[in-house]
Amino acid sequence: MATPRVAPRAVTTHSALEVGAVMVAVEAAESRGAAPSRWLLIALAVGAFISMADATIVAVGLDPLVHHFGVPLSAGQEVLSVYLVAITATLPTLGRLGDRFGRRRVYLSGFAVFALGSAAAALAPSFGLLLTARAVQAVGGGVLTAGSLSLIAQWAPRGRTGRSVAVLVITQALAGLAGPPLGGILVAVGGWQAIFWAGLPMAAVGAGLALRFVPAGEERRTVRLDVAGSVLTATLLLGIGAGIASIGGPVVGTAGPEVWFSVAWVSLLLLVPTELIARRPVIDGRLLRNPRFAAATMATLLSTGTLMSCFAVLPFWLEQAHGTAPIVAGLAFVPIAVGIGVTSRSGGRLADSGRTRRATAAGMGLAAAGFACAAIAAHTDAWWLLLIGMLVLGLGNGFFSSPNTSAAIRVAPRDALGSAAAFLSTARNAGVIIGLAVTGAVYTATVHGTSSADGVATGTFAVAALVCLLVAALTGRAYRST
Structure with a gap:
């Protein structure tokens, strides 16, 4: 079976940047320099948004794309898969480049590589070259993903790391949701090529903001490649x-x-x-030998995997087993985005005040409760309970992600911030791949009707709830001294 497609979701690009702008009020300087300004955080949020949105923006353009190249829809799903696989495979190296050549310099190069891949994809004369161009886009997206997080870690005072990281967490979460509806608008206006041409002005805006607002003057590090x-x-x-x-x-x-x-x-x-x-x-032993960093990385992988299991099952289950219209199935994801937006800033504040353990435990506890509600809803056809479960799931992930990420960043050596950001981003993308692929394959192999679909959805949500409880226990043990 091809990688499950992502159903459309009613979230806009503008909303992600607005959330980032609203959440960024920071003051006073500390020993590491001035607190990051609103525009610095927006400049980094643009890079984080581009890299994540491009993973899903092509979802609604697959049908005209495969017709243009004369390939089956199953082959078209490769356009989605190759991006995720390529960005996951290259992130550790891309993070090290920032440590070696300067994080601002490498971050700016990410926009150039992404723009190059976007133009090559729009002009691709064959399907094979389109996949190659998507891999180039993934490299640029990987640079932006690791670069935005490492630059936040570099410029945010230690007392503000959690809240600063929350900006990127919320932006990336909403970017994944904004991709399909944004892609639908672009396809309607200019065909499937418009999805890729749109990458050029986005990259130009991001590079301009980074040139203007990301501080210069950093020295190259003596990091061997x-x-x-x-x-x-x-x-x-x-x-x-x-x-x-x-x-x-x-x-x-x-x-x-x-x-x-x-x-x-x-x-x-x-x-x-x-x-x-x-x-x-390339695998920095200092990071992996730190139990807190190792626990945060594993927790990132597992929590993302459970969230993506929901993304894999929900649209297929609602549309195929219950005849729900795609737009309605897409709206089922909106409560997740709302929940993440509501609690991410609070999670960052708890981390900054030394309550990382409480925030991560509460976050994964809420996520487990959300999945439990979804499991009950799937078993009883209580759709109102499903929406409540999705909201609680979002609230939990918002509480969890920022404190977990900032806890890992805080213990990373200063000369390995790029590597640390890359490790965390790799874990997150690996969770996306595992959650989508494994859950989608299980669903397709075991579903043979409405009743079996309800049973598989119930089981998937129940297992995800148990994994969330496991993550809560893992981080509770790792962050006891925080």
Whole structure:
């Protein structure tokens, strides 16, 4: 089965930036420099928005796209998959580039690479070249993802890290929701090519804001680049990501999961000795040896995976099993966005005041309660309870994400902020791939009618609730001394 498509959602691009602007009031300077200004946070939020929105913006343009190139819809799903897989595979290396050449400089280059990939995709004469252009876009998006988070960590005072991170968390969450409706407008106006042409003005605006408001004058760091380790890490993550994504059907070409998992296994066998002898390995051991950072990374992967399991099941279940119109199924996601927007700032404040453990435990507890409500709704057809569950799920993720991310950033060495941001972003994208691919494959393989669809949805939501409780226990143990 191809990677599940994402149903349209009624959230706009403008709303994401408005939320970012409203949430950013910071004052007074600390030893690390002035608190980040509103415009600095907006400049970084634009990069975070672009990288996440582009993962989903093509969803509603797949039908005209596949007709143009004469490929089946299952092949068209590769346009979605290749972006997620490529960005996940390259993020660790891209984060290290910021530590080596300067985070502002590399962040600006991300807009240029993204614009190049966008233009190449719009002009692609063949489907294969379109996929290549999407991979280039993913590299640019990866630079923007890691760069925005590492620059926030660099310029935000320690007492404001949580609230500053909350801006990016909310922006990325809403960007994923805004992608499909924004793509629908662009397709209606200018065809599928308009989806990619729109990347150029967005990149230009982002680069202009970054040039104007992201502070200059940073020095290059003496961070060695581990080329061999970077390549092997990329092929390892590529193999894992593509293998999971192709469980229901090939991601690129005809290669199945066994081929991709073989690539991952060989890469791992070569990577271990390579990293042991490297003077500065791409996998920074200081990060992984820190129990708090390791716990935050694992919690990011699991929490994102549970959220994406909802994204994988909800539209198919509502549309195919109950005949719900796509626009109505899309509206079911709006309460999640509302919940995230309501609580993200509060979660950041709790983290800044030293209550990270309380915030993350409450967040995952709420997320578990939301999934439990959804499970009951799926079993009883109580649609009002489903909407309540989605709202509570959003509230929980808003409380959880900012404190969990800022806790990891706080313990990262100053010369490895880019690597730390890349690790967290890689975990988040891996959660997206796992949640969408595994849940979608299970749903497709086991559903044979309305009753079985209700049973699978009930089971999926119940398992997600248990995973959220596991994450609450994990972070509660890791953040006891926060």
